[in-house]
Amino acid sequence: MPYKDPEVQRAYHKMKSKEWAENNKERMRELQARWREENPKKDAYICQKKDAKRRGIEWLFTLEEWIACWGEKFADRGRGADRLCMARIGDTGPYSPDNVEIITGGQNTKDMLQRVYPKDGQ
Numbered sequence: 001m002p003y004k005d006p007e008v009q010r011a012y013h014k015m016k017s018k019e020w021a022e023n024n025k026e027r028m029r030e031l032q033a034r035w036r037e038e039n040p041k042k043d044a045y046i047c048q049k050k051d052a053k054r055r056g057i058e059w060l061f062t063l064e065e066w067i068a069c070w071g072e073k074f075a076d077r078g079r080g081a082d083r084l085c086m087a088r089i090g091d092t093g094p095y096s097p098d099n100v101e102i103i104t105g106g107q108n109t110k111d112m113l114q115r116v117y118p119k120d121g122q
Contacts, residue, residue: 041067041074048086048095058094065097073102081106091115 021028036043045066052059061069069086070077077084086100087108093099103111 041070044074044077052095057088058096060094060096069097069100070102079105081109087111 042063045061045063048066049059049061067074073084077086081104083105084102085105085108086095087103088095089099089101091112
């Protein structure tokens with residue numbers, strides 16, 4: 001390694017990694033797909049965390065807390081009315097262990113519609 005400074009070494013490796021990925025796109029896709037298959041919970045955690053960030057919602061879960069929150073229900077999560085999702089209580093506040101519940105997508109939609117279009121006209 002031509003660089004002795006650890007910070008410069010990290011920058012160099014990052015640059016070389018990006019270069020390799022750019023020159024090996026098909027192999028990169030294969031490696032990413034294999035990683036997702038081998039790490040489904042971590043992949044789902046990362047995706048949900050990124051989605052929360054994109055939506056401007058604070059994320060306070062560690063990976064271990066998130067996995068514990070899902071427990072045995074993890075296999076039933078997904079998109080659709082009958083699949084399970086992690087919803088914030090009242091759709092407010094951060095994603096955190098004390099502010100989420102595991103409910104069906106249908107229930108989450110119903111709760112949202114009741115907040116947006118209350119029956120008593122408020």
